[in-house]
Amino acid sequence: MTMDSERLKPPGLWARFFDSDIWYSFTRSKVIMAAAIVTLLIFLGALFAPLIAPHDPFDMASLYLMDSLTPPMWEAGGNPVYPLGTDDQGRDILSAILYGSRISLAVGFASVAFAAILGISLGLLAGYMGGRVDSIIMRIADVQLTFPSILIALLIDGSVRSIFGGIDREQSAFYVLVFSIGLSFWVQYARTVRSSTLVEKDKEYVQAARLIGLHPLRIMASHVLPNVMGPVLVIATINLALAIITEATLSFLGVGIPSTQPSLGTLIRIGNDFLFSGEWWIAAFPGAALAILVLAVNLLGDWLRDALNPRLR
Amino acid sequence: MTDVLVGIENLSRDFDVSKPWLNRVLENEEKKYVTAVNDVSFEIRRGETFALVGESGSGKSTIAKLIVGLIRPTGGQILFDGTNVATRGSASMRQLRSRFQMIFQDPFASLNPRWRVKDIIAEPLRTFGVAEGRAAWEKRVDELLETVGLSAKDGAKYPHEFSGGQRQRVAIARALSAQPEFIVCDEPTSALDVSVQAQILNLMRDLQDEFGLTYLFISHDLSVVRHMASRIGVLYLGRLVEVAEGKTLFRDPKHPYTKMLLDAVPDLEMTGRKRQPVEGEIPNPIDPPSGCTYHPRCRLANDRCRSEVPVLKLHGDTKAACFALEEGRS
Structure with a gap:
């Protein structure tokens, strides 16, 4: 007697998604929906910056020095062409934020991916193999953990620049940043993964897999x-x-992305110079964008943790 | 029925329990070892259920892991169908591995919580190439699920959707999937409710009859062992103290330790016979007693028991390691 005839056809991917616990828990929380929408808007804004930004802040030829330090459009002396005002070189702040969050997000994703891949692999290896492999990997991690991550990033950033001095800074800045931020974050992944691996590897399902001789x-x-x-x-x-x-x-x-292609941090640095002379918008709007982005991403992370864990369902 | 499938010869296993190297140097200490399994020899005949019983810490689970190759022995050897399991080459090893399987104690830890049940069951048979192609292994998994009393539809579920007894059925289905001859059962029912225990045990017996399986059944529960075992080995502190046919052991236990264990089993008949209460507990295996390791708890112990180590000898149909028995003091 076979059950094949009784088997229902599996529903489509989207139908299953909208029927899932994750979607349910998502629709239950207004904060999470707001965070998701904000994150999505910033992601889309960053992704399609060249299409939606009113100006191209990287195009030096299109800048008018006459328009520099224009306040936001609702302030006295504001110009509707520049909704959030301009910086000292006449760059539109809104466009600069859109392009800047693009660079910030790209660096963020790339360095997290780099740190995660490195940390997870080393953590798994250390936890599962144990013994000398474990000792070597974790001692390196311990030593690295004694330095603040900013210091490590500065150190790597500096040494890479001096080793590859000949490389064009504008070209290499992105990769140097990803490498140095990634390398300063891998320890956290390695430690977490190692400790979970130590617990999991003694569980009987791993023994069952070893039993049948899997590599x-x-x-x-x-x-x-x-x-x-x-x-x-x-x-x-x-x-x-x-x-x-x-x-x-x-x-x-000043060791990150150069100001010719400003990221959010670069914009804040530029704005910082003008903060006390009254041009607050140069630093405030990129700063607000950064804060909102970070907050929304953090909220989403917390929610995902709860929603994706099958043992919490 | 003297066809030996698994032969255990002088099997020993030590565990290093020393402190880290630096502590040893600073505190001027020697390396310390626990002998979990000490010079154990027995054989398991094809088609039988050989049970190992003993208290916690007697080395039951270590023997199970040694036999299936999860840990390596310190001494002695394990012969599976005449082949030494320790010296097997990688090609024959793969072939050999497909012939034995293990059912674990805790059904909540033995199934990967992130895998669907059908993938869990299919893993051994895909690894050993028993069923080629998705349709073939899915069909086989459906059959296996029905064999162990679950529905074929259950394959799409995750382990957390099942009860303990159902999970153990899944674990049995996984053990059966690569068609092994020999299954090591490491306390397969001790994590289950009493009402479910009997179902699982009966299922295992039915499967044994259907597929001609050989079991090594490890338990501390003598009533479960009585239900399952054709022969029984009694372990004490890593040593076998008695090996006998199941019926013989329960009717006529020889070794003082076995007698004490059997006296500790409650029965409903209220025979009114005098029982020997359990005395003392299993000694620390890091620093085991000299001679016969049971002597501190034994009423029959004399000076010889305290200095010499007894070996298994035939007493009637039973093998037992006891000087009191040899000298007729019991």
Whole structure:
């Protein structure tokens, strides 16, 4: 007697998604919906910056020095052409924010991905293999943890620049930032993944997999990894916010993205010089954009942690 | 029925329980070892259920893990169908691995919580290439689910959607999926409710009859062992103290330790016979007693028991390791 005839056809992907617990918990919380919409808007704004931005802040030829330091349009002396005002070179702040969040988000995602891949692999390896492999990896992590991440990012940033001095700074800034921010964040992933792996590897389902002679790498990837990813997702979203802030900090300190292609941090740095002379909008609007972006991403991360854990359902 | 499927010869396993290297140097301490399994020999015949019983810490689970190759022995060897399991090459090893399986104690830990049940059950049979192609293995998984008393539709669910007894059925289906001859059952019912225990045990017996399986059944529950075992080995502190046919052991236990264990089993008949209460507890295996390790708890112990280690010898149909028995003091 077969059950094939009784089997229902599986519903489509979208039908299943709208029927899922994740979608349900999403629709239950107004804060999360607001955070998701804000994040989505900033992501879309960043993605389609060239299409929706009123000006191209990177195009030096289109800048008018006469329009520099224009206040926002609702202030006295404001110009509706520049809704949020302009900076000292006449760049439209709104356009600069759209283009700037594009760079900030790109650096954030790339460095989180780099840190996560590095940290998860090393953490899995350390936790599952144990012994000498574990000791070496975790001692390196311990040493790195004694330095603040900003310091590590500054150190790597500086040494990469001096080693590859000949490289065009505008071209290399992005990769140097991703590399240095990523390298300063991997320890957190490695430690979390290692401790979860230590718990999981003694569970009987891992023994059952070892029993049938699966390769350790395969057990790590297909059995242990899915069970240690829960905390990683939370760290990754919080780290996305942190990476964006670190990038902003580095750019603010002047070692990040150069001011010819400003990120949010670079914009805040430029604005900082004019803060006390009354031109508050140059720093305030990029700062607000940064804060809103980081807050929304963090809220989403917390919610995802709860929604994706099958044991909490 | 003397066809030996699994032979255990002088099997030993030590665990390093020393402090870290730096502490040892600073505190001037030696390395410390626990002998979890000490010179154990027995054989499991094809088609039988061999039960290992003993208290916590007697080395039951260590023997189970040694046999299926999850840990390596410190000494001795394990022969599976005449082949030494420890020295197997990688090609024959793969072939050998497909012939034995294990059912674990805790059905809440033995199934990967992120995998669907059908993938869990299919993993061994896909690894060993028993069923090629998605349609083939899905069909086989459906059959297996129905064999263990679940519905084929259950394959799409995750383990957390099942009760403990149902999870253990899934674990049994996984153990069966690569068509093994020999299954090590490490306390398969001790995490389950009493009402469910009997169902699982009966299922295992039915499967044994249907597929001609050989079981190594590990338990501390003598009533479960009585229900399942054809032969029983009694472990004490990593050593076998008695090996006998199931019926013989329960009717006529030889070793003082076995007698004490059996006296501790409650029965409803209220026979009124005098029972020997359980005395003391299992000693610390890091610092085991000299001679026969049971002597501090044994009423029959004398100086010889305190200095010499007894070995298994035949007493009637039963093998037992006891000087009191040899000398007729019991």
